[in-house]
Amino acid sequence: GAGVSQSPSNKVTEKGKDVELRCDPISGHTALYWYRQSLGQGLEFLIYFQGNSAPDKSGLPSDRFSAERTGGSVSTLTIQRTQQEDSAVYLCASSPDRGRIETQYFGPGTRLLVL
């Protein structure tokens, strides 16, 4: 069956430009998570959605980062005025269970390079 998909798989952008990263979760999964994997930093939690609402935004690193989820399905992570330190792999995961990491299914990630 279809897993979590993310697009684009790779994105190269210039410093100062805005980017949008998309996540298509597994159908029926109510929970959706965004993570960032930076070189030498490990995985970093960004934001968690339950349905269309985001009860936990604690991981967003700055106000340049925002995310939304519509129809309880697709989510978009937007980074405004990108900086070089935003370069990372952005991972999305979905889960049928609220808050249980072991039931999270991860997408392949979007590799973002900010020049």
Added chain:
Amino acid sequence: AQSVTQLDSHVSVSEGTPVLLRCNYSSSYSPSLFWYVQHPNKGLQLLLKYTSAATLVKGINGFEAEFKKSETSFHLTKPSAHMSDAAEYFCVVSFAVSGNQFYFGTGTSLTVIP
């Protein structure tokens, strides 16, 4: 404060020899502990989890981990490495009191030498 530490950023073993990937956590609360594996260009895959049942946890692909509260450790082991085990491994901790917050280690890159 809660945190998780993977003590080795890189581990290299010969095929057929044992694997040990170390993970320590710090917390005042009882943790749930997980190991994930990430193969190149693939998503994260759950290897095993500890959630306050048996302290020795068996996972997929012959991996296991032992929760040692006195040492605040959850090291990942495998008796005999295969070439297909070469990947990045992440130790993850969550705590009931932290809600949906999960703490990831920085990862250990495992190389298997033929």
